[in-house]
Amino acid sequence: MKNCNQCGKCCVNYSDGGLSATKSEIEFWEVFRPKIFDYVRDGNIWMDPQSGKQLQRCPWLRKVVNEEKYTCDIYFDRPDDCKHYPITIDQMVKDNCEMLEPRDLLQTKKAQKSLDKIMLDSRPSGY
Ligand code: SF4
Ligand code: SF4
Numbered sequence: 001m002k003n004c005n006q007c008g009k010c011c012v013n014y015s016d017g018g019l020s021a022t023k024s025e026i027e028f029w030e031v032f033r034p035k036i037f038d039y040v041r042d043g044n045i046w047m048d049p050q051s052g053k054q055l056q057r058c059p060w061l062r063k064v065v066n067e068e069k070y071t072c073d074i075y076f077d078r079p080d081d082c083k084h085y086p087i088t089i090d091q092m093v094k095d096n097c098e099m100l101e102p103r104d105l106l107q108t109k110k111a112q113k114s115l116d117k118i119m120l121d122s123r124p125s126g127y
Contacts, residue, residue: 008070
């Protein structure tokens with residue numbers, strides 16, 4: 001299992017309606033991060049502030065110039081849904097996550113343990 005290389009696939013895969021934010025995250029944005037709140041509509045993210053329609057791509061995903069990698073413009077304020085990814089090996093396989101190495105596919109239980117260790121600080125206790 002490798003560390004995340006910021007390939008951006010997860011953000012691209014999920015940001016067109018596959019992500020959610022909690023009520024408390026949305027309330028926090030409304031008061032303290034109004035620019036983020038502009039992209040919330042009826043509790044859903046990420047919505048076009050003008051049309052109110054679902055965006056096809058997260059507005060906070062930014063490509064690093066001259067590199068095949070991406071950063072998040074709201075990294076410290078991103079929803080838990082983003083912070084907790086990836087959760088399972090199956091999910092990573094489906095998404096073609098670049099943290100996976102060939103040996104992880106042969107030993108998925110071991111790979112899950114490695115993933116859980118890597119993600120320890122990003123997830124709430126009890127995962
Ligand atoms: S908020 Fe950040 S981490 Fe979440 S999908 Fe957008 S760019 Fe990715
Ligand atoms: S798909 Fe995997 S390697 Fe790529 S940015 Fe997401 S977590 Fe990182």
